Amino acid sequence: MSALVSQLINLFAAVLLVLSFALLTQRRVLSLIQLFTLQGATLVMSTTVMAYFTAQPHLFYSAALTFVLKVVMMPWLLHRLIVRLNVRWDVETLINIPTTMLLGIVLVIFAFNLALPISELSVSIARGTLGIALACVLLSFLMMITRTKAIPQVIGFLAMENALFFAATSATYGMPMVVELGIALDVLVGMIILGVFMFQIREQFDSLDIRHLEKLKEE
Amino acid sequence: MEALLAVLGIPLAGGAVLGVIGHRDRASEVNVGFSFATFVAAAVLTAQIIADGPILVLQQQFFVDSLNVFLVTLTAFVAFTTALFARPYMRIERDHGKMTPPRMRLFHSMYQMFTFTMLLALLTNNMGMLWVAMEAATLTTVLLVGVYRTPASLEAAWKYFILCGVGIAQALFGTILLYLAAERVIGAEGNGLLWTNLDAVKTSLEPTVMALAFVFLLIGYGTKVGLAPLHNWLPDAHAEGPTPISAVLSGLLLNVALYAILRCKILTDGALGTRFAGDLMIGFGLLSVVLAAFFLSRQRDVKRMFAYSSIEHMGLITFAFGMGGQIAAFAGLLHMTVHSLIKSAIFFTVGHAAQKAGTQVMDNIRGLIRSNPTVGWGLMLGTLAILGMPPFGVFASEFLILTTAMRDFPWATPLLLLSLGVAFASVLGKVQPMVFGETTVKPLAHPPALIPVFTHLALALMFGLYIPPYLDNWYQQAARLIAGGT
Numbered sequence: 001m002s003a004l005v006s007q008l009i010n011l012f013a014a015v016l017l018v019l020s021f022a023l024l025t026q027r028r029v030l031s032l033i034q035l036f037t038l039q040g041a042t043l044v045m046s047t048t049v050m051a052y053f054t055a056q057p058h059l060f061y062s063a064a065l066t067f068v069l070k071v072v073m074m075p076w077l078l079h080r081l082i083v084r085l086n087v088r089w090d091v092e093t094l095i096n097i098p099t100t101m102l103l104g105i106v107l108v109i110f111a112f113n114l115a116l117p118i119s120e121l122s123v124s125i126a127r128g129t130l131g132i133a134l135a136c137v138l139l140s141f142l143m144m145i146t147r148t149k150a151i152p153q154v155i156g157f158l159a160m161e162n163a164l165f166f167a168a169t170s171a172t173y174g175m176p177m178v179v180e181l182g183i184a185l186d187v188l189v190g191m192i193i194l195g196v197f198m199f200q201i202r203e204q205f206d207s208l209d210i211r212h213l214e215k216l217k218e219e
Numbered sequence: 220m221e222a223l224l225a226v227l228g229i230p231l232a233g234g235a236v237l238g239v240i241g242h243r244d245r246a247s248e249v250n251v252g253f254s255f256a257t258f259v260a261a262a263v264l265t266a267q268i269i270a271d272g273p274i275l276v277l278q279q280q281f282f283v284d285s286l287n288v289f290l291v292t293l294t295a296f297v298a299f300t301t302a303l304f305a306r307p308y309m310r311i312e313r314d315h316g317k318m319t320p321p322r323m324r325l326f327h328s329m330y331q332m333f334t335f336t337m338l339l340a341l342l343t344n345n346m347g348m349l350w351v352a353m354e355a356a357t358l359t360t361v362l363l364v365g366v367y368r369t370p371a372s373l374e375a376a377w378k379y380f381i382l383c384g385v386g387i388a389q390a391l392f393g394t395i396l397l398y399l400a401a402e403r404v405i406g407a408e409g410n411g412l413l414w415t416n417l418d419a420v421k422t423s424l425e426p427t428v429m430a431l432a433f434v435f436l437l438i439g440y441g442t443k444v445g446l447a448p449l450h451n452w453l454p455d456a457h458a459e460g461p462t463p464i465s466a467v468l469s470g471l472l473l474n475v476a477l478y479a480i481l482r483c484k485i486l487t488d489g490a491l492g493t494r495f496a497g498d499l500m501i502g503f504g505l506l507s508v509v510l511a512a513f514f515l516s517r518q519r520d521v522k523r524m525f526a527y528s529s530i531e532h533m534g535l536i537t538f539a540f541g542m543g544g545q546i547a548a549f550a551g552l553l554h555m556t557v558h559s560l561i562k563s564a565i566f567f568t569v570g571h572a573a574q575k576a577g578t579q580v581m582d583n584i585r586g587l588i589r590s591n592p593t594v595g596w597g598l599m600l601g602t603l604a605i606l607g608m609p610p611f612g613v614f615a616s617e618f619l620i621l622t623t624a625m626r627d628f629p630w631a632t633p634l635l636l637l638s639l640g641v642a643f644a645s646v647l648g649k650v651q652p653m654v655f656g657e658t659t660v661k662p663l664a665h666p667p668a669l670i671p672v673f674t675h676l677a678l679a680l681m682f683g684l685y686i687p688p689y690l691d692n693w694y695q696q697a698a699r700l701i702a703g704g705t
Contacts, residue, residue, distance in 0.1 A: 121399075121428060137388070137392060153381065157384055160388050164392055167392060171395060171396075172399050172402050176347060179345065179347030182347070182348060182351030182355075183351060183354075183391070189355075190354075190358055193358060197376065205370065213373070213378070
């Protein structure tokens with residue numbers, strides 16, 4: 001039984017990793033949001049499986065919370081944002097996709113090595129996935145560095161939060177409920193603030209290209 | 220218990236009330252009123268802790284001991300004096316057309332919410348809530364940094380949000396690892412993130428996990444402290460936001476982030492039993508001191524320069540705590556106190572000076588002492604104090620840090636002395652013509668609030684000359700807690 005659960009969780013972890021790579025190289029804004037929604041859905045499924053087989057009731061709540069927040073609200077907010085900003089069909093020019101991919105693979109290997117000694121210590125059934133979670137965090141990090149538009153950068157930020165959440169549910173049996181609620185609130189408020197910002201940035205710079213935001217530098 | 224609830228409840232209520240009436244003319248006074256009430260509550264709480272010892276209340280979710288109670292008082296005090304300063308300052312900004320009524324409402328409401336998040340971060344016993352509060356502190360200030368909606372301020376706010384957001388995400392990963400280590404010892408009942416529980420079992424926490432957790436926590440919270448090389452957001456956020464926000468960012472937020480690192484260090488030291496955490500802090504601290512000192516000489520914007528000075532001082536404090544031992548911890552705590560008093564006082568005077576001159580570029584601010592002697596003298600004395608001139612408190616704490624470094628880490632001493640020397644030369648060389656010489660500045664429409672400046676400087680002077688026995692006792696207790704009996 002637990003072997004099956006382990007396999008399932010590992011499968012979800014692998015899906016998350018593939019989605020992280022897809023986010024890294026996707027150029028269309030609309031597809032980015034869809035990928036992000038898929039990532040959220042995978043997270044919900046893996047949390048539900050964990051909750052069901054470990055009989056941890058609070059994991060059900062956190063799965064429900066994730067569903068509402070990351071599969072429904074965030075994508076909805078992002079959709080509204082791109083419609084109102086009229087960047088729905090934007091295609092970003094990314095240079096060096098192969099290099100980015102290779103760099104991503106290096107990061108994954110690094111993450112696995114870093115997490116190896118810790119995975120052996122974890123008591124959770126899904127302990128092998130800590131390395132994958134860390135890899136997803138680092139890939140989102142890479143995504144934020146390589147993107148020059150505001151919305152993909154924000155999606156990278158949210159994907160990083162997803163990966164962290166996955167780390168919390170896979171390595172431990174989820175954070176205490178009060179902490180999870182607090183984190184969810186922070187992310188939601190942060191998302192709204194970023195949305196407000198994008199309008200202000202576009203008003204000031206006539207573009208959402210954050211390469212304009214490089215005036216403040218040391219002389 | 221009631222005092223604790225008041226400390227948290229008053230600023231929260233203030234945030235809600237000012238969210239409704241914050242655009243009115245009298246809102247500044249209401250803001251001051253709420254901040255003053257918070258300060259009174261904090262003072263009562265402190266008196267109780269001094270009398271009865273540490274308390275652990277509300278299902279162990281809140282914990283107050285000698286280490287955080289002193290920061291609570293300091294935070295409430297500086298938040299109160301900054302509110303006093305903000306009253307005329309923001310009115311002048313409004314007259315200059317930089318603030319509109321909705322922006323004033325945002326400012327007042329977020330100011331109270333920011334105070335609330337910092338106090339929550341200090342008082343909570345839950346390492347997860349600590350993270351939530353630190354992130355919330357970023358969120359409340361990010362809109363304030365960009366409140367003028369100029370290209371530069373928007374850029375600063377975006378940078379602040381993204382860099383601190385990414386940084387603090389690392390701290391969340393660290394917190395998860397901490398919980399992973401705790402679960403093995405405490406179990407999965409949800410109490411594994413309570414600091415007091417962790418502290419009780421710290422010697423049996425898994426060393427490998429704790430070491431990795433500390434690295435992530437240090438990088439995460441270190442971004443908020445402004446430790447090099449994670450400091451990039453700090454000068455921009457300080458220079459482009461309204462000055463009261465620069466004052467509270469420098470004087471309070473950096474302290475609170477460092478407090479988070481200290482709590483984690485106590486646990487890590489217990490689990491590892493080695494100097495690992497301390498050595499990391501020494502490295503980051505020293506790098507910040509050296510890097511900031513050399514950047515100081517290249518600044519042209521006055522608020523940017525003092526932001527770099529904050530990085531330098533936070534680096535010095537991190538270095539002090541990294542050295543470990545009771546004397547160094549004592550010096551670090553003292554330095555935290557005097558730095559936040561003096562640096563906020565400097566930002567108060569700098570804010571008015573920049574308003575008078577209509578610019579933050581130092582070359583265009585001249586002869587403050589002619590047009591307004593109190594602003595000029597305040598800036599001069601504040602600068603001398605922050606540069607470590609006796610008899611101000613910074614001298615005492617820097618002296619303690621340097622002598623401890625000489626004894627325990629002699630190789631670091633020349634680097635520290637060199638950096639302090641470079642900082643002294645570059646800051647004084649730039650502030651001196653701003654204060655003396657022919658004047659270029661205009662008088663202000665509203666009389667500036669300078670009582671906070673001189674109150675802060677007087678307190679810093681007191682810390683340099685004489686620390687009252689109960690304060691001394693209090694610092695000793697906190698230092699013992701940090702040093703962990705070594």
